Amino acid sequence: MTLERTPILELRNISKSYGSVQALTDVSFKAYAGEVIGLVGDNGAGKSTLIKTISGVHHADQGDLLVDGVVRHWKSPHDSMANGIETLYQDSGLAPDLTIGSNIFLGREIRRSGVAGRLGFLDQKSMERRALDELEKVGISVPPSKRTVSQLSGGQRQAVAIGRAVMWAKHVIVLDEPTNHLGARQSLEVLKVIQSARDAGLCVLFISHTLPHVLEVTDRIIVLRLGRVVRDSPTTDYSVESLLGTITGLNT
Amino acid sequence: MSVTTQESTGEAPGQVPQPSLAGDRLRAIAGNQLTILLLVLVALVVFFSFKNPIFYSSAEISNITIDFSGLVLLAIAETFVIVSGGIDLSVGSTVAISGVVGAEMMIHFQAHMGLALDLLLGTFVCLIVGTIVGAVNAILITVVNLVPFVATLVTYSAGFGLALVLSSGGDVGNNQNAIVWSASGWWIFTWLDIIVLVGSVLLCVGLHFTRYGRFTFAIGSNAFAARAAGINVKRHIASVYILAGALAGLTGMFFYIRIGAGSPNTGTDANLQAIACVVIGGVALTGGSGNAIGTLLGCAILTVVADGLIFINVPPTWKDVVVGAIIAVAAGLQAIRTTGFRSRQ
Numbered sequence: 001m002t003l004e005r006t007p008i009l010e011l012r013n014i015s016k017s018y019g020s021v022q023a024l025t026d027v028s029f030k031a032y033a034g035e036v037i038g039l040v041g042d043n044g045a046g047k048s049t050l051i052k053t054i055s056g057v058h059h060a061d062q063g064d065l066l067v068d069g070v071v072r073h074w075k076s077p078h079d080s081m082a083n084g085i086e087t088l089y090q091d092s093g094l095a096p097d098l099t100i101g102s103n104i105f106l107g108r109e110i111r112r113s114g115v116a117g118r119l120g121f122l123d124q125k126s127m128e129r130r131a132l133d134e135l136e137k138v139g140i141s142v143p144p145s146k147r148t149v150s151q152l153s154g155g156q157r158q159a160v161a162i163g164r165a166v167m168w169a170k171h172v173i174v175l176d177e178p179t180n181h182l183g184a185r186q187s188l189e190v191l192k193v194i195q196s197a198r199d200a201g202l203c204v205l206f207i208s209h210t211l212p213h214v215l216e217v218t219d220r221i222i223v224l225r226l227g228r229v230v231r232d233s234p235t236t237d238y239s240v241e242s243l244l245g246t247i248t249g250l251n252t
Numbered sequence: 253m254s255v256t257t258q259e260s261t262g263e264a265p266g267q268v269p270q271p272s273l274a275g276d277r278l279r280a281i282a283g284n285q286l287t288i289l290l291l292v293l294v295a296l297v298v299f300f301s302f303k304n305p306i307f308y309s310s311a312e313i314s315n316i317t318i319d320f321s322g323l324v325l326l327a328i329a330e331t332f333v334i335v336s337g338g339i340d341l342s343v344g345s346t347v348a349i350s351g352v353v354g355a356e357m358m359i360h361f362q363a364h365m366g367l368a369l370d371l372l373l374g375t376f377v378c379l380i381v382g383t384i385v386g387a388v389n390a391i392l393i394t395v396v397n398l399v400p401f402v403a404t405l406v407t408y409s410a411g412f413g414l415a416l417v418l419s420s421g422g423d424v425g426n427n428q429n430a431i432v433w434s435a436s437g438w439w440i441f442t443w444l445d446i447i448v449l450v451g452s453v454l455l456c457v458g459l460h461f462t463r464y465g466r467f468t469f470a471i472g473s474n475a476f477a478a479r480a481a482g483i484n485v486k487r488h489i490a491s492v493y494i495l496a497g498a499l500a501g502l503t504g505m506f507f508y509i510r511i512g513a514g515s516p517n518t519g520t521d522a523n524l525q526a527i528a529c530v531v532i533g534g535v536a537l538t539g540g541s542g543n544a545i546g547t548l549l550g551c552a553i554l555t556v557v558a559d560g561l562i563f564i565n566v567p568p569t570w571k572d573v574v575v576g577a578i579i580a581v582a583a584g585l586q587a588i589r590t591t592g593f594r595s596r597q
Contacts, residue, residue, distance in 0.1 A: 057480065078482035089480055095473035097540035098466075106470055107481035109463050120462035148541075 006069040008033045008171045008203045009054070009085070014063035016049055023049040024227045027063070031172065036194060036204040038214040038235065041224035042247055047207050048090075050224070051174050054205070055087035056080040067171065078107075084170030090177045093161045096150035100142060101128035103149055104135070104164050135163040139193050155186040162190060166197050173197060174205045179213055191217045211240055225249055285534040285585070289549035296553065300560035307563045313440045318510070319555040321448040324548065325503045326522055327529035328455045329496035331547045334530050335459065336492045337472035337539030338400035342389060343500040343526055345411030347519030350381035350504030352415045355424035355514025367429045375505045382501015383494055385411060390490035400493075408523065415516035423513035431512040444506060455499075456544035468492060472539025528575065529554055532582040553578065 007030035016024040024046045031037050041047050052058040054065065056074030064071050067083050074080050077087070087093075094103045105127045111117035132144055140163040142156055149157055158178065165173050175194070179187040187210075194204050194217050208214050214221060214235075221238055223231040223246045231246050238246075301308035326343045333340040354374040361373060385407055392403035418424075437443045459465040467488050470478040479485045500519075507518040532550030535542025554575065561571050 055480070076482070076484070077480050078484075081482050087480065089476070092474060092476050093480060095470045095477045095540065097473035097536075098470060102466065102470075103477075106466075106478070107483050109466060111463065120458075120464055122461060122463060122466060124461075 005032055007031055007066070008068055009205075010064075010066040010069075011054075012064040012066070014050070014053060014060045014065065016053060016058065016060050016062075022227055024053070024060070027224070027227070027229055029222055029229060029232055031203045031205065033171070033203050034198055034201050035220065036198050036206055036218045038218035038221040039205055039207045039224065040209075040211070040214055040221060040243070040247055044226075045224040045247075046227040047224055048176065049227075051087060051089075051176050051205075051207065054080065054172075054174055055085060081107075081168070085172040085174065086165040086169035087174040088161050088165040088176060088178055090180065093164075094149045094157060097148050099128065099146055099148055100152075100160055101131040103160060104131035104167070108168070134167045135160070138163055138166040139189075139196055154181045155183065158182055158186070158190070162193055166193060166202070169197070169202055172203045172205065174207070176207045177209065178206070179208060179210055187213065211243055215240065215243065223247055286543060286545055286549065289533065289546060289553065293549060293553050293556065296556050296560060300556070300563055303564040307560060310440050312559070312563065314442070316555050316559050317441055317445045319559060320551060321442075321445045322503065322506055322510070323522065323525055323529065323555065324452050324551045325448060325499045325506070326526035327533075327547050327551045328452055328544060329499040330526040330530050331533070331535055331542065331544050332455075332459060332468060332492050333400070333496050334527075334535055334537055335472045335539060335542055336468045336489055337475065338393070338489065338492070339404065339527070339537070340389065340493065340496050341401065341404040341523050342385060342407035342411055343496060343503075344519035344522035344524075345408045345415065346382050346385045346497055346500035347504045347507060347522055348415040348516050349385065349411045349418070350378040350501040351508045351514035351518055352419045352424050352504075352516055353381045353514070354378040354505055354508055355427075356418060358427070359425055367433060370427070371430065371433075371505075371509065374508060375502070378501040378505035378508070379498055380501070382497040382499070382504065384497070385500070386494035386497020387490075389493040389497065393493065394486040394490045404493075412516070412520070419514065419516045421516060423511070423515045425508075425513045427508075427512040429512075430509045434509045444509060448506065452548065456548065459544045464488075469540055473541070525554065528579050531579055531586070534582070534586060536586065550582070 009031040010029070012028050014024055014027040015022075027046070027050060039047055039050070049058060053060050056077045056079050059074070065074070066072065067085070072079070072083060080087070095106060098106070101124065110123045110126050110130070112121045112123045117123070128146065132142065135142060140159045142152070142160060149160065152160065158181065162175065162178050165175065178190050182190065191213060194206060197204055206214065206218055215238065218235045220232070220234050221243065222229055223243070225247065230249075297308070306312060326347070329343055330340060354377040357377045358370055358374050365373075389404055389407055392398045392406060393400050396403070398406075434442060434444055437445065441449070459468065467478065467483050470481070470483065471485055471488060475485055504514070504518070508514050511518075529550040530542075530547050531537065532553060533542070533546030533548070535546060557574055557578065558571055561574060562568060
């Protein structure tokens, strides 16, 4: 790199507390397009709070969030989505009683054409069909089905959730524990989806407790401990042992 | 989801091995729930007609349709609220207070404006009063963060109380013209029935086929997911309670027209009846799933039973026991279904 690239996502001195609990302190990092960043830390390290700040579920008390070099303030998750950031939340990203198509298009429903559409009538057929097409494009195939998400297997459900994040993201995908509850083969497929998203020029924030997955798929790993960034280095600088040590604080 | 969705899942595409066959079977039952309800309704009508042929007369059917109309808007309102994951205990008291206030206003303007303008004024006032009660619920729930049960318990109690205070405990007004008009109509339906039925069907369509309805289901299914998908959850929930209040207000006007007065005693057991329709109709009280057609059928079953029992000389005191039994059976079926679905996290 001869020229300094503009990071697609940058956090500057983000701090956040819940009452007397300081969840995040002075968190800063830069993330670039076409990069997979691992975000790791023990329980309570602030990962979830950080994700929710990036996606607009929570608001930071202090600090700036920049997308493509421009300072942004999210009023709600809607704003972050409108700026190309998609987030997969751990376990709770889908509405279990809705179909795959309805979930994929939740908040972005396709309406019928003409007067019916203006009255808010939905084009359910198009949504179901396009959902499968778009999922296929990002490497996820689910059987065509009008069943609700609650009737899918855990792996299929997770695949739908990841697919939704990847297909709508323009800049950044935040994946919170995407391989949780998944078997080895399904996890590999998720990692493959992550890699193809990177190859497509997206920036992926990958949050996981499964350190081998993190070491395998990421380009850089940021370690959080007690709400602070304690290390931010290329993945090649870590081994499982040194990563574990940094997370727990036993070797610094 | 829509009826067609549920029915068509029976023949799942065979090319891909699909897990959760138990889910499919249960879903088939869920799809059939509407069929079961319809069969139960037909069986009830046949039973009562067999026991007393007069039951199958246009006069009695008119009685049933008018009772149905007095309940169905509340049941639909409750369906929207319950699908969104809440509950509204205040629809009955909203009927009372809006009827009383509507009647007071009509007297206040001593409307020798003719029946039509009179009723238009009353309808408008009832709509406003219902909307206000709904807005109070909405504020208590989305701003004060009370759980819906408590918030609507507040307006339930205060609503009936205010209705009694404003009416001094008695009926307000004596509008014979309204009563006469309420009996006019077409075939076995009064004009009131027709208006209410058309409105109900439109609301059912709205719940199942529009973006507004989709948001309602999504929020009831997983409010966090809905918010994360960019839906303004608080605003939507507020709008659902306001809609419920408005429908209860219109029901208040419905009863004013039928009895020619605003009575603080209308709607006293309407809350539980409306919720009963929803439960019988198979709408999940946990929110996120159900079918408004089920509510319509539940409402029909409830009114047919209530009127039919009188017809076969069962003492009216037994009515509530029978209704209770029906709710128990319907809710039992529902419990079996949701336990089957517990594969969700």
